Amino acid sequence: MPRRTATMLASTLMLIALLCAGVFIPVPYAEMSPGPTVNTLGDHDGEPVLQISGHKTYETSGHLNMTTVRVTSADYRMNLVEAVYGWLAHDNRVVPHDTLYPDGKTEEEATQENAEEFSQSQESAKVAALKELDIPVKSWVVVSTVVKDSPAEGRLHAGDVIKAVDGRTVGEPGDVADLVTEHKPGQDVVFTVVPAKEQAAAEKENRTPTKTEEVTITTTTSDDAGEKRAVVGISAGTDHTFPFSIDIKLADVGGPSAGLMFALGIYDKLTPGSLTGGKFVAGTGTIDDAGKVGPIGGIGMKTLGARSKGAQYFLTPADNCAAAAADIPEGLTLVKVDTIDDALGALKDIRSGKTGDLPKCTTK
Incomplete structure (x- = not known):
């Protein structure tokens, strides 16, 4: 066989081998891409996203769109060819698999x-929306989760209302951990609780719960990194009773990043006029009970997804501003917000046409 022919054959076989390796050898990466964006003021799958009854509501206009990111599943194994294509594609982002699924987290x-x-x-x-409108909301501290095989398992239950720890009144979820960690591992701690079933019955009958129980639990040593401390194996959270019904109908969406846009949608439906002035506003951001807006992941994918659907303005958590401003889709204005008050102020400027006053995101 002539040398030139042999060289070409060897090169071809090498290329085929490399292509096969690229297709069949998995790499430890996952992919993010723009996901669906839904108008919280509109309908989704044939029904209103926000359904409010028992209180006067008002007509709305424009868009207050929540945004999402589509990610590959935890058990999907990307190959090298797909990773290279993702790195080159502007609308996609390839990230280490552990970024999306840390500690070997399963899809379930x-x-x-x-x-x-x-x-x-x-x-x-x-x-957050009702507080902004000065509508009272009843709140209390509850057991959110109970860790399997922990001292609290079978003693406390999700939904139990925590009234006190060692006789000291609990006002915030953080109070529970503070009071428990005053003990040394192996010491007893006494919880005063309203059982979840009693709380549910009282809410249904519109009365104040009357039955409380004292539950004594022996603490154990924390097994996480850092300084060892006394724990009982629960996480505490906050539950609420609302003065009227507010239902959010949106399936196949997860994570906390739609909080801000839900709050604004609720506020808009409960107040006369239009928050947006008919403009197309999208956004993202977690929100807490006090109206504080927090950062989210995948900001670049969300701005791309919003602009592709026609968004003109994007409400951006302050802590995401620098990353978002590094690659702004053409025609989209990124508006920096840190609280629901910031967002409402920005919407006022947008509907009045005072866009020069908007706090815009920068890379600094």
Whole structure:
């Protein structure tokens, strides 16, 4: 065989081998891309996203769109060719697999965590919106989760209302951990609780719960990194009773990042006039009960997704501003917000046409 022919054959075989390696050898990466964007003021799958009953509501106009990111599943194994294509594609982002699924988290675990965060974001959105409108909301500290095989398992239950620890009144979820860690591992701690079933019955009958129980639990030593401390194996959270019904109907969405846009949508429906003035506003950001807006992941994917649907303005958490401003889709104005008050102020400027007054995101 002539040398030139042999060289070409060897090169071809090498190229085929490299292509096969690229297709069949997995790499430890995952991919993010723009996901669906939904108008919180409109309908989704044939029904209103925000459904409010028991209180006067008003007509709205324009868009207050929540945004999402589409990610590959935890068990998906990307190959080298797909990774290279993702790195080159402007609308996609390839990231280390552990960035999306740390500590070997399974698809089921990630889905469950996202569902819980989404549910909590809805509750906080309702609270933040109603507080902004000076509508009273009843709140109390509850057991959110109980760790399997912990001292609290079988003693405390999710939904139990924590009234006191060692006789000292609990006002915030953080109070529970503070009071427990005053003990040394192995010491007893006494919880005064309203059982979840009693609390549910009282809410249904519109009465104040009367039954409380004292539960004594022996603490154990924390097994996480850092200084060892006394724990009982629960996480505390906040539950609420609202003066009227607010339902958020949006399936197949997870995580906490829609909190801000849900809060603004609720506020808009409960107040006369239009928050947007008919403009197309999208955004993202977690929100807590006090109306504080927090950062989220995948900001670049969300701005791309919003602009592709026609968004003119994008409400951006302050802590995401620098990253978002590094690659702004043409025609989209990034508006920096740190609280729900900031967002409402920005919307006032947008609907009045005073866009020069908007606090815009910069790379600094």
